[in-house]
Amino acid sequence: MQLERILHAQGFGSRKICRSMIRHGEVTVNGEICDFPFTEFEPENLRFTVRGETWEFREKAYLMLNKPAHYECSHKPQHHPSIFSLLPAPLLERGVQSIGRLDEDTTGLLLLSDDGQFIHRMSSPKWKVPKVYEVTTKHPLDETQIATLLSGVQLLDEPAPVAALAAEVVSDHMLHLTLAEGKYHQVKRMLAAVSNRVEALQRIRIGRLNLPADLAEGEWRWLDAEMLEAVSPVRQT
Ligand code: URA
DSSP states (O other): OBHHHHHHHTTSOOHHHHHHHHHTTOEEETTEEOOOTTOBOOOTTOEEEETTEEEEOOSSOEEEEEEOTTOBSSSSOSSSOBGGGGSOHHHHHTTOEESSOOOTTOEEEEEEESOHHHHHHHHOTTEEOOEEEEEEESSOOOHHHHHHHHHOBOOTTOSSOBOOSEEEEEETTEEEEEESOOOTTHHHHHHHHTTOOEEEEEEEEETTEEOOTTOOTTOEEEOOHHHHHHHOOEEOO
């Protein structure tokens, strides 16, 4: 594949812009400047630098972000900055989208991709990916609340009660709640339905993928093949 096309496919701008960067000596491949835009390279696993920053060719982009509070999961945020402002320009140019949304005040694990099929599968109700939330509550938790969260609560505008897959009490005011769905404000509405209130909410796990302890809030990371496997949904029968 020609270098110009490779850069274009990876989100570095129009082919004209990529051609110009290459001709100006701003691109290196395998440690050497390549200033001929039509040089052919095998794209798989290709490492290149653009203006000093190193990239690896990726057919599709799959990444995770540790979402900070006070960021909105929207391209057109209303009151706070967008999570997309935390990503480098080539990823935005590639059309990376968030897979589901977290509330403005929720922190933690958020997946993003430019693979439409993957996004569709991850978001479809036919395929389930359990998600674990660390919930800090205003009032102490008790056994009745936990039992009710597990047996199901009726939320306004929902046709049937929704139940947590698991609810593990961590302390008086903290639990790990596992949900199969991602309904609007689901954790907050479920806790309100058992007469408690969410004070802080962090998503700590999707499928078998934990939020890495060394991924600081606001930082993002590529998903490797193992991580991708860990978040891939299983079909509900
Ligand atoms: N449930 C909520 O209430 N908010 C979130 O951000 C995610 C799940």
